[in-house]
Amino acid sequence: MxxxxxxxxxxxxxxxxxxxxxxxxxxxxxxxxxxxxxxxxxxxxxxxxxxxxxxxxxxxxxxxxxxxxxxxxxxxxxxxxxxxxxxxxxxxxxxxxxxxxxxxxxxxxxxxxxxxxxxxxxxxxxxxxxxxxxxxxxxxxxxxxLPATGRPEKDPKTRLQEWLQARQKPLPVYELLSESGEDHAKIFRVRCSVADPAASTGGTGSSRRIAEQQAAAAVLEQLDSK
Incomplete structure (x- = not known):
């Protein structure tokens, strides 16, 4: 009420x-x-x-x-x-x-x-x-x-998908690990996993989408460093 x-x-x-x-x-x-x-x-x-x-x-x-x-x-x-x-x-x-x-x-x-x-x-x-x-x-x-140029870059999930598709690799898998907090202050934990080449990392955020983007960005860093 x-x-x-x-x-x-x-x-x-x-x-x-x-x-x-x-x-x-x-x-x-x-x-x-x-x-x-x-x-x-x-x-x-x-x-x-x-x-x-x-x-x-x-x-x-x-x-x-x-x-x-x-x-x-x-x-x-x-x-x-x-x-x-x-x-x-x-x-x-x-x-x-x-x-x-x-x-x-x-x-x-x-x-x-x-x-x-x-x-x-x-x-x-x-x-x-x-x-x-x-x-x-x-x-x-x-x-x-948003970028000051007014030209938003592609988000990490899109960039990761394109990176894998360009190499004819399987698409990433996103898994919700946990959801906690009050409705106005939710915290989501997500894992992003890639089978080939193998890479997996987590992300957190105030929405599932934000957490997935964070996890995808971390996986991209792993792949770029290999």
């Missing part, structure tokens, strides 16, 4: 005038109507616009392809789920009994949808400028982690 501070929007940086908007944004369709699917639809467009505008201003010399790839990296499901965990949205979602039992509050797709729905709720409650002031800081760390 949401606490009073969260109902006011304090934890996401916006004090809602219309509390029903926030309540709807955090209600999954499994819990019945009114749920957050319409808000999610609107929020998806708002997030894409805000991030596109920020990238356009940040990288004045980047071409359309670079901007598109950067935006896709920032607004993908896994990235939005990380934001949801930082905002502690999972534990405050209203889910139907089936989703509650299956751990829906931890599922990336549900968390990402909730972020988009909350963005739309802020927009409807206070307008675009206020929404942008609240939402863009959520993406700041991820945006700063």
């Amino acid at each position: 949401p606490n009073n501070a969260f109902q006011r929007g304090d934890l996401i940086g916006h004090p809602f005038r219309d509390q029903d908007l926030l309540k709807q944004a955090l209600t999954h369709r499994s819990a019945g109507a009114p749920h957050n699917e319409r808000l999610e639809f609107l929020g998806d467009s708002i997030v894409n616009l805000m991030v596109a505008e920020a990238l356009y201003q940040r990288w004045p010399k980047a071409d359309e392809g670079a901007l598109t790839r950067a935006r896709a990296e920032l607004v993908r499901e896994g990235a939005l789920a990380v934001i949801a965990r930082q905002l502690q949205l999972g534990e405050r979602l209203t889910l139907g009994p089936g989703e509650m039992k299956s751990g829906g509050h931890r599922r990336d797709s549900i968390l990402a949808d909730a972020v988009e729905a909350v963005v739309a709720a802020i927009y409807l409650d206070a307008g675009f400028e206020a929404c942008r002031a609240v939402v863009l800081p959520w993406f700041q760390a991820s945006m700063e982690a």
